[in-house]
Amino acid sequence: MMLSDTKRLFEEKKICVIIPTYNNQNTVRRVIDGILLYTKNIIVVNDGSTDSTKDFLKIYPQIDIISLPENKGKGNALQIAFKRAEEKGFLQAITIDSDGQHYPDDLPVFVEALSNEDVLLIGNRNMTQDGIPKNSSFGNRFSNFWFWFETGIKLEDTQSGYRLYPLKSIPKKYYTPKFEFEIEVIVRTAWNDVPVRNVPIKVLYDPEERVSHFRPFRDFTRISILNTILVAIKLLYIVPRDFIRNFRKKSFKRFIQEDILESDGSNKTKALSVALGVFIGLSPVWGFQTLLVISLSVFFKLNKVLAFIASNVSLPPLIPIIIFISLSVGAPFVDGNSDIFGEEMNIELVKNHALQYLIGSIILAFSGSAIAGLSTFLFLNKMNPDSK
Template identity: 70%
Template sequence: MILQDVQNAISERKICVLIPTYNNEKTLKRVIDGVWEYTENIIVINDGSTDSTAEILSGYREITVISLPNNKGKGNALKTGFRKAQELGFDYAITIDSDGQHYPDDIPVFVEALLHEKEDVLLIGNRNMSQDGIPKKSSFGNRFSNFWFWFETGIKLEDTQSGYRLYPLHKIPKKYFTPKFEFEIEIIVRTAWKRIPVKNVPVKVLYDPAERVSHFRPFKDFTRISILNTILVIITLFYIAPRNFIHDFRKKSFKKFIKEDVLESDGSNRIKAFSIALGIFIGLSPLWGFHTLIVISLAVVLKLNKVLAFVASNISLPPFIPFIIAASLYLGSPFVHGNSNIFEHELDFELVKNNLVQYLIGSLILASTASSLVGIGVYLLLNKFSPEDN
């Protein structure tokens, strides 16, 4: 796209650029000037800076400046910017960091990508974290974030931590729970939960230790991010996944739902057999109360059929529990020495311990054996009725 086309598209699609800043006096002017080449729709949020940021911003009369009295974190600055952008009538906001790591001349990448989309989308700049010059801790943190984002949304991205983004202002959540760096994780996860596509677009990145000022506090912020991901995972497993399951069930005919979501027609027979075997193993394991959480989590991590694994795990329904426990005790008895018959001996600590060990060992034997036999049986059966090409 030529410059004029980019400028016209920014105006027509009502796009603004948000620049949150905190003590980035070395790079702020360069970033603003770079953005200025593409649009005057600029909102700078001065998050309580104590350096010469206010003086620098006083030289720009045409842009919108929001000055916060105290530093409350990047998340709070972005929320403030989003509210202002909507008040001014914008539909999209491109966010760019003021520390100089983002190149303003990548703005056309976001604009062009948006123009090619038929629906609203949240775009995140992919900085190619495997290239030379990227700090190892940043690369590791990005991989860590990518994994949990995939776990929580089912969307695979190469970069989820880049602050260079395009947000659809009327599709993102209206209320948030985090004020600092972890906000950028919360917003993309919760936007994805609303079934808004989240995609990467390629951008350049500059890490210059002489200019760049990072306000990331490794221990505190990593702890906050870990706590947030823990909460998001719990919500995913106990609300989002069941909600999506019910939504898809209602949306499709029963036959189509069984074919696409339960049998996953594009999944191999081996995947289906492994999914059922996993469900049987977890259902027979001595992890009462956590079967659903564990089986869905493992199915997601191992890329198995979540529905088949969940259904198979229900082998431990209440009517079957006495038989499962009895079989486990029987299989575990040869491995326990000492008194274990509760009908012939007085109840004491030794007896309880022996029965518990006997049950744990037996249940693992039962789970391993049953899951292996069922998995092999299902695989052979599927291959008989629906053979796959080698």
């Protein structure tokens, strides 16, 4: 893409560049000078720098500079910049780190990758190349895995700060102010059905110039806590929400045909998914069934939709029946008074016969799972014999 074309698209597509900076006096000028070759639509957030950054920024009256009195974290700085960008009428914002690792001449890569649909683009730094610190490479692989688990989207780089954000499509409120913000924003944007993609960029790790403010233990702990929360939201809210949305968009017949009978996986995989769902649904793990069935479906690469549907074998109206059958099945395996037919069916009954219920429910779960899985396999083979 020609330089003139990039400049024109910056204006036509209302793109700005955001630079959060904290004590990067050795590199911030080079970054700004490189960006000015392409656009003057620059917002710099000086996040409470204590070095000479503030003095360097005074030589750029043509750009928007936000000076914060104290350092409150990269996430906080980006959120302030996003708000300012929207107030100024920008629709897209490219963020670039001020530590010199990103090349301003990669800006056209982001601009050229824009399409008519909203998309969040993340620069792929190719963390396998020589010169990349091992801790950065490991952290990126760790982040990639959890992003995939939380969104179903596979990326090669989820930690790069060189990104393009569609300002109208990202969340307006956030819960994290520091480094972990960059994980929260891409996960929650993906949950809003906005595509998240990688674009190739260059990267420079110069130990003599680069100043990293990442605190390994503290920030890694914060990121781990965030991922734990995001996984819980994914399993308890996003998966059921998407399931209901998909079901509502289609007729029942079309839903069964497209999402179950013709979904990815062989008949064996689908049958195992049903078996898993029934097993979890009948097991004595009340309150954790959705979390378990989705987690195990992902771990064993089974059909999450089928497993989730099958786990609902324990819908509230059926719970008394399941408890009664479990107690009945478990009766022969315990000593003493195991006769439950003359007692009222309630939670006290389960407490008084806990071992009997536990044994019976496990037997019921295994047998119900085997019957459901085998029946599903035979049914699917008859309906779709080519998918064995």
